[in-house]
Amino acid sequence: MSVIRTSPGLTDQVYQALLDEICRGALPAGAHLVQEQIARRLGVSRQPVQQAMALLKADGMVEEGGGRGLRVAPLDLERMRAHYEIRASLDGLAARGAARRAAARADVARAIEGRGRAILDAGAAAVGAGDTAEQIRQDEAFHALLYEMSGNPLLAKTAEPHWRFLRRVMGEVLRCAETPEDIWTQHAGILAPVVAGDAAEAEARAVGHIENAAEKLVAAFRLAQAEDDDGARAS
Structure with missing residues (x-):
């Protein structure tokens, strides 16, 4: 059986960084989230960004952006x-x-x-x-x-x-x-x-x-x- 390799600590850090930006309005409702740009800005690979955005989507923070990836969800x-x-x-x-x-x-x-x-x-x-x-x-x-x-x-x-x-x-x-x-x-x-x-x-x-x-x-x-x-x- 192969070893499962994950980076939960890094994913959590990316999640928290994006959440902080959403909470303080730096990423307002409707803002599109481009994985490559976020990864480059935070100095990480795409994998923890992808995982963090999946968590944000599950929490209702982001949503599908109509064929343009994910965007910050409006407040419901x-x-x-x-x-x-x-x-x-x-x-x-x-x-x-x-x-x-x-x-x-x-x-x-x-x-x-x-x-x-x-x-x-x-x-x-x-x-x-x-x-x-x-x-x-x-x-x-x-x-x-x-x-x-x-x-x-x-x-x-x-x-x-x-x-x-x-x-x-x-x-x-x-x-x-x-x-x-x-x-x-x-x-x-x-x-x-x-x-x-x-x-x-x-x-x-x-x-x-x-x-x-x-x-x-x-x-x-x-x-x-x-x-x-x-x-x-x-x-």
């Missing part, structure tokens, strides 16, 4: 709503579980507070630097902490498919729906009742955080669409 608001709806339930469950564990064990409360504040500081630094990709990574780290500390080992795995789609959505949120400072204020508002062991308040704030992001994003896109329609009629 209905799909976004569905993902956020599930995220709200999962994040509420995570915050409630983490708060209950913090209430029962002082060492858990201290661990959540210490790690949570470190993430809040890193998120604030990313906001100050205007680094959208790092803001998204720290946002994910904050919610991953709640999943981990909830005591439910299935939460993170269950949430991962939704995160793969919403990483791109979060870039849109940061650019056109909510100010980054508001998002991190909300994170701090979730962390406080979790550390205090207030399960009901922690859950309510976690759910509200997700629902607020979804509502503001939909409103921003509808406003942009209305402005585009007005411009088209005026021309």
